[in-house]
Amino acid sequence: MAIASEHAAQGAERRGRSALLTTVLIAPAGLWYLVLLVAPLVIVTVFSFGNRARNGGYEAAFTLDNYVRLLTQPQRMEPFFTSLWMAVAGTIGCLLVGLPLAYFIATRARRRKGLLILMLVIPFWTSFLIRTYSWLILLGKDNLGGFIGGVIGDPEFRILGTPFAVLIGLVYGYLPLMVFPLYVTLERMDRTLVEASKDLGAARWATFRQVTLPIALPGLITGSILVFIPMMGEYVIPAILGYGRTFLMGNALVDAFIQTRNWPFGSAMAVLLIVIMLITISVYVWFVNRGRLGRDVSVL
Amino acid sequence: MTAPAVRVAGPATARRGTKAGVDHWNGVVELWLRAHSALVYAFLYLPIVVVVLFSFNANRLATIWTGFTLNWYSVALNDEVVQAALANSFSVALPNAILATLFGTMAALGLQRVPKTLRLGFDALTYVSIIVPEIVIALATLVLFATSFGIINDATGLKLQLGIPTIVAAHMLFNISIVLLLVRARLSGMDRTLVEASYDLYASPWRTFRQITFPQLLPAIVAGFLLAFTFSFDDYVITSFVSGPGSSTLPIFIFGQVKRGVTPETNAVATMMLVLTLAMLAIGQLVLTRNARRSGGGQAGGMAGMIADQSA
Numbered sequence: 001m002a003i004a005s006e007h008a009a010q011g012a013e014r015r016g017r018s019a020l021l022t023t024v025l026i027a028p029a030g031l032w033y034l035v036l037l038v039a040p041l042v043i044v045t046v047f048s049f050g051n052r053a054r055n056g057g058y059e060a061a062f063t064l065d066n067y068v069r070l071l072t073q074p075q076r077m078e079p080f081f082t083s084l085w086m087a088v089a090g091t092i093g094c095l096l097v098g099l100p101l102a103y104f105i106a107t108r109a110r111r112r113k114g115l116l117i118l119m120l121v122i123p124f125w126t127s128f129l130i131r132t133y134s135w136l137i138l139l140g141k142d143n144l145g146g147f148i149g150g151v152i153g154d155p156e157f158r159i160l161g162t163p164f165a166v167l168i169g170l171v172y173g174y175l176p177l178m179v180f181p182l183y184v185t186l187e188r189m190d191r192t193l194v195e196a197s198k199d200l201g202a203a204r205w206a207t208f209r210q211v212t213l214p215i216a217l218p219g220l221i222t223g224s225i226l227v228f229i230p231m232m233g234e235y236v237i238p239a240i241l242g243y244g245r246t247f248l249m250g251n252a253l254v255d256a257f258i259q260t261r262n263w264p265f266g267s268a269m270a271v272l273l274i275v276i277m278l279i280t281i282s283v284y285v286w287f288v289n290r291g292r293l294g295r296d297v298s299v300l
Numbered sequence: 301m302t303a304p305a306v307r308v309a310g311p312a313t314a315r316r317g318t319k320a321g322v323d324h325w326n327g328v329v330e331l332w333l334r335a336h337s338a339l340v341y342a343f344l345y346l347p348i349v350v351v352v353l354f355s356f357n358a359n360r361l362a363t364i365w366t367g368f369t370l371n372w373y374s375v376a377l378n379d380e381v382v383q384a385a386l387a388n389s390f391s392v393a394l395p396n397a398i399l400a401t402l403f404g405t406m407a408a409l410g411l412q413r414v415p416k417t418l419r420l421g422f423d424a425l426t427y428v429s430i431i432v433p434e435i436v437i438a439l440a441t442l443v444l445f446a447t448s449f450g451i452i453n454d455a456t457g458l459k460l461q462l463g464i465p466t467i468v469a470a471h472m473l474f475n476i477s478i479v480l481l482l483v484r485a486r487l488s489g490m491d492r493t494l495v496e497a498s499y500d501l502y503a504s505p506w507r508t509f510r511q512i513t514f515p516q517l518l519p520a521i522v523a524g525f526l527l528a529f530t531f532s533f534d535d536y537v538i539t540s541f542v543s544g545p546g547s548s549t550l551p552i553f554i555f556g557q558v559k560r561g562v563t564p565e566t567n568a569v570a571t572m573m574l575v576l577t578l579a580m581l582a583i584g585q586l587v588l589t590r591n592a593r594r595s596g597g598g599q600a601g602g603m604a605g606m607i608a609d610q611s612a
Binding site for chain 1: 325329330332333334336337340341343344345346347348350351354364402403404406407409410411413414422425426428429431432433434435436437439440441442443444446447469470472473476480530534536537541551554555558562566570573574577578580581585
């Protein structure tokens with residue numbers, strides 16, 4: 001009896017120590033999530049129902065004014081729609097540029113696969129800011145911008161400061177995020193299926209459309225999500241390459257929080273942006289759970 | 301027996317008939333795939349090459365090439381603003397990387413030991429921290445700091461303000477999540493039998509961790525540390541909103557220069573940043589591929605493979 005209760009006491013002590021250890025292990029990260037993620041998002045949500053104080057900032061209130069103004073005044077919604085079409089165009093651009101590349105690396109590169117993937121990681125690893133501002137030099141009037149202007153005979157022709165410059169920056173900045181998942185799905189593709197399709201007399205295009213594309217679909221959707229989401233919230237690229245003229249959601253947010261210091265209105269915009277992200281992700285997760293996408297290539 | 305053979309012969313010859321046409325297109329498609337891929341790599345590297353090249357440009361105007369000089373590097377290194385920004389960048393990136401790696405790894409280990417609901421809640425927050433756009437996190441964090449510092453300073457007479465500690469704290473959020481994901485991926489792919497064998501041989505939990513678990517997790521921890529350092533060293537968006545007077549980092553210096561017009565000095569500073577971050581990647585690649593070779597297989601792709609896998 002004595003021995004048994006001693007064992008029980010030891011067990012309880014060990015369990016207690018183990019629970020303590022678990023708490024100690026998780027506490028710092030948990031604290032960070034609570035203070036620097038949950039708290040800011042809660043504050044922004046609360047502020048979005050408030051009023052702007054006279055000298056800027058937040059004044060406590062409960063009103064839906066910010067949302068009503070945001071959703072009913074077309075000029076307030078403009079940055080959202082600009083962001084939306086830029087992000088869609090950017091995603092399509094990444095796909096057009098990235099799919100043939102991913103296909104090439106997965107099926108043609110053989111032993112150089114590792115090297116080619118590393119060569120995709122290197123630009124992705126280097127500073128986003130530096131890679132973006134470099135296009136100021138490349139597209140400027142002394143280089144590509146001026147060159148095209150000369151060709152079409154228009155000395156006033158400019159690329160910088162236009163939505164097109166922003167689009168180039170978006171595709172350039174996020175391309176690797178599209179290629180990685182595409183490459184992973186295509187790499188795992190059973191090549192005999194393509195052979196079989198060819199043997200059955202299918203034309204090249206039919207094989208691509210009916211065999212390769214369905215296999216690549218999970219990677220294609222994952223890649224699209226991975227590039228679409230950050231493009232929707234992009235701030236640096238339009239600020240630099242668009243001269244702030246292509247006004248995206250990110251720029252509108254900075255304008256509201258920093259320039260006009262209308263925190264409640266900015267908060268309402270931030271909440272709307274987060275809701276759009278959550279809807280996009282939910283649709284994606286729904287697809288994953290329906291089994292349309294392989295679990296192994298999903299983001300979540 | 302012979303009948304099927306005859307039937308097969310029909311389509312086979314018919315196919316041979318079209319084969320020549322297919323082969324013709326084959327060549328075109330192969331050529332196009334190659335050319336396209338080569339152009340994409342040129343597209344990816346051109347801006348980087350341009351920045352490096354123009355950092356050696358003798359002309360003050362950054363956009364026209366006139367001749368070679370190393371002058372801009374000495375200008376940049378003797379610039380007090382650049383020196384201060386460089387020091388700040390390290391004061392931010394290093395503590396951030398150390399703490400984020402520590403906390404992220406700890407959480408990954410701790411999450412193995414908690415009930416499923418808690419783990420799912422934690423996972424949700426991890427993904428939210430990665431999914432919510434950086435600009436939203438940056439502005440929300442700024443509002444949090446501004447509001448809470450205001451309240452605290454009024455109540456206690458302290459003078460809390462934005463500076464290097466707030467940048468480190470804000471960067472750590474994202475980086476903890478990255479380290480957590482990397483280490484957990486490694487944990488789930490780990491061979492549990494070794495841990496069990498260690499316990500069967502009466503090794504203490506601490507000794508099992510030190511000699512079995514930790515060495516297996518090391519590649520993920522190293523990759524996480526290097527990613528955290530690089531992210532922090534390169535970050536502009538979060539840094540610019542939660543930095544205070546005197547805590548400007550190199551990306552903030554560069555952004556300011558870009559707004560006023562790029563000079564060769566900007567390119568020299570940028571090139572030095574590129575060299576430093578690429579050195580990080582090279583170290584990671586070296587450590588991880590050597591580790592993979594020693595443990596026989598696994599992460600043969602090293603750092604690159606790990607990043608590519610993670611994003612997929």
